[in-house]
Structures are given as C-alpha cells and as structure tokens.
Amino acid sequence: MSGGNTWDATLFAAGLSYVGPVLSIASFVALIVGILFLGYGVYEEIRKNKK
Secondary structure, X not given: OOOOOOOOHHHHXXXXXXXXXXXXXXXXXXXXXXXXXXXXXXHHHHHHHHO
C-alpha cells in the first residue's frame, strides 16, 4: 500500500478495513485507559495541593 504514487479515499478505506476489529478495539481500550490515568493523575495532584 505504501508503494502507490497516489492516495485516494478508496485506498485509505481499504487500508483501514484491512486492520480488522481487534486492533481497533485494542486502541479504543488503550485510549480509555489513558484518559482514566490522566484524570486520576490530575485528581491526585489537586488532592495533594489542598493539603
């Protein structure tokens, strides 16, 4: 796919469909875990500064 001279929406969509659902689900879970981790860090920092 990277050897093509031109890119269009059809080729991009075909590349995304090739990824499959497992990688998409794993990336979504990683995103949620990262957001929760960031939120917990902000919460701990605020709690620490109140003391």
